[in-house]
Amino acid sequence: MKKFNIILLTSTLVHLSLFAQTHTKIIDMHIHSYTESEFEGKEPDQDYYGNKGSKDAESHRLETFAAFEKFNIVKAMVSGNPESVENWVTKDSNQRIIRGILMYTPDDYDMDSVKFEQMVKDNKIEVFGETAPYYGGTTLSDSIWQPYLQICEKYDIPVAVHMGGGDPGGTYSWSPKARLKLGDPYTIEDVLVKYPKLRIYMMHAGGEDWPEHALRLMAYYPQLYTDLAVMLWVEPNTQRYIKEFIKNAKEAGYLNRVMFGSDQMKFPYAIEKSINFLKSLDFLTDKEKEDIFYNNAAIFLKLKE
Numbered sequence: 177m178k179k180f181n182i183i184l185l186t187s188t189l190v191h192l193s194l195f196a197q198t199h200t201k202i203i204d205m206h207i208h209s210y211t212e213s214e215f216e217g218k219e220p221d222q223d224y225y226g227n228k229g230s231k232d233a234e235s236h237r238l239e240t241f242a243a244f245e246k247f248n249i250v251k252a253m254v255s256g257n258p259e260s261v262e263n264w265v266t267k268d269s270n271q272r273i274i275r276g277i278l279m280y281t282p283d284d285y286d287m288d289s290v291k292f293e294q295m296v297k298d299n300k301i302e303v304f305g306e307t308a309p310y311y312g313g314t315t316l317s318d319s320i321w322q323p324y325l326q327i328c329e330k331y332d333i334p335v336a337v338h339m340g341g342g343d344p345g346g347t348y349s350w351s352p353k354a355r356l357k358l359g360d361p362y363t364i365e366d367v368l369v370k371y372p373k374l375r376i377y378m379m380h381a382g383g384e385d386w387p388e389h390a391l392r393l394m395a396y397y398p399q400l401y402t403d404l405a406v407m408l409w410v411e412p413n414t415q416r417y418i419k420e421f422i423k424n425a426k427e428a429g430y431l432n433r434v435m436f437g438s439d440q441m442k443f444p445y446a447i448e449k450s451i452n453f454l455k456s457l458d459f460l461t462d463k464e465k466e467d468i469f470y471n472n473a474a475i476f477l478k479l480k481e
């Protein structure tokens with residue numbers, strides 16, 4: 177009888193946790209989209225664990241959409257080339273997608289500030305990011321980025337900025353101007369000073385390189401948020417850093433500005449892996465996990481229920 181009760185209890189618990197799992201709402205602040213022509217090359221085709229990415233851009237979109245469905249991801253900040261983002265939006269029947277734009281240099285996609293402002297007015301850019309000046313050899317504080325940031329402040333468009341390094345070896349191949357020092361969160365300090373009303377979040381906190389600088393910057397500038405992104409899944413070493421970062425952010429009292437993001441790149445399976453990793457952190461309460469998965473981003477994005 178006792179044994180039976182235990183089995184019953186266990187199955188009830190499993191049932192309850194499955195129930196909770198399907199009902200936790202998630203906002204993913206860091207999703208990547210691609211066009212077919214850019215899908216190969218640029219980023220590695222295989223991850224650290226030897227897993228291959230999706231076979232093409234359309235399978236990648238379908239697999240990512242399936243993860244949105246499966247894990248109750250109700251909003252996703254999608255960054256990519258504007259053509260791929262628009263393609264995703266037309267296929268998104270649930271209004272999940274928040275339109276981002278991936279930019280390494282201010283003239284990607286032949287962009288200039290006039291075109292940019294028009295896209296903002298037309299609702300084609302809802303978040304300015306992922307901006308990744310690191311890969312193009314600049315920082316967001318450089319003069320070339322300022323016209324865009326002024327527009328973002330004027331229209332209250334949130335900015336997302338890549339912090340920390342990139343894929344090892346990238347400097348020898350597709351991003352020759354990338355330097356680790358360009359990923360230091362302190363490089364955006366001038367932006368925070370110049371545009372105090374700008375909504376802005378760091379992507380990947382400070383990476384493996386600068387977690388302390390990321391925290392210190394969040395302490396000094398209370399408007400600054402961060403996502404967790406690729407750190408949640410890409411290597412055991414990044415997981416070690418981000419676990420420590422989250423623990424420190426909790427102890428310091430800044431956890432309410434930490435947001436979930438998966439940064440799946442070509443590997444949609446990483447969405448599930450990131451969610452599971454965050455759920456497994458036993459020093460976080462259920463409420464803190466819910467805040468990171470949804471509430472903090474909802475506040476940052478000014479989402480209306």
Ligand SMILES: [Zn+2]
Binds near residue numbers: 306439
């Ligand atoms: Zn990214």
